[in-house]
Amino acid sequence: MTIASSLSASAPASLVLSFDLAFADLYRRDGLMRLATAADEILPLKDPRVQKNAAYLTVILLSRVVTRIGSVDPVTPNVIEGLFAADLAYLQALYNEINRADERATVVCPQCQHAFAMEDALAGGSWATPSISSVRR
Numbered sequence: 001m002t003i004a005s006s007l008s009a010s011a012p013a014s015l016v017l018s019f020d021l022a023f024a025d026l027y028r029r030d031g032l033m034r035l036a037t038a039a040d041e042i043l044p045l046k047d048p049r050v051q052k053n054a055a056y057l058t059v060i061l062l063s064r065v066v067t068r069i070g071s072v073d074p075v076t077p078n079v080i081e082g083l084f085a086a087d088l089a090y091l092q093a094l095y096n097e098i099n100r101a102d103e104r105a106t107v108v109c110p111q112c113q114h115a116f117a118m119e120d121a122l123a124g125g126s127w128a129t130p131s132i133s134s135v136r137r
Contacts, residue, residue, distance in 0.1 A: 014034040014035070014067065031066060031069040032066070032068040033067070033091070033094060033095065033098065035065075035099060036064075040061060040064045040065055041061070044057055047060050049077075058080075058088070060077060061095070062075075062080050062091055062092070062095065063077045063079065066091060
């Protein structure tokens, strides 16, 4: 698994990547993932599929920012649904890496003033993405 060291010149806000995926029984793939916008993080929360199942947020979010996997273009939610779990986890980690959403923040307890690092985000969202439980229906 390798990531290009610089942003693509043809798509300034996109990262050209090369990765191993089991998608469609083709193991060596290249692809394109663009940097996420605020809309990419917010708009999926209004999607009825996400409101029904919070875990679907990852599918919608990745389908918005992964613009190509091999010759598959566009990458739709159905394409993301077809990925193996390991491939999905890899793309989530890559998303967090290129959007710097996985940096561990230090927080301070308001009662004892003890400083500690926040836990890593769990599968299904990034630190920037609000919890679905905080969205009004």
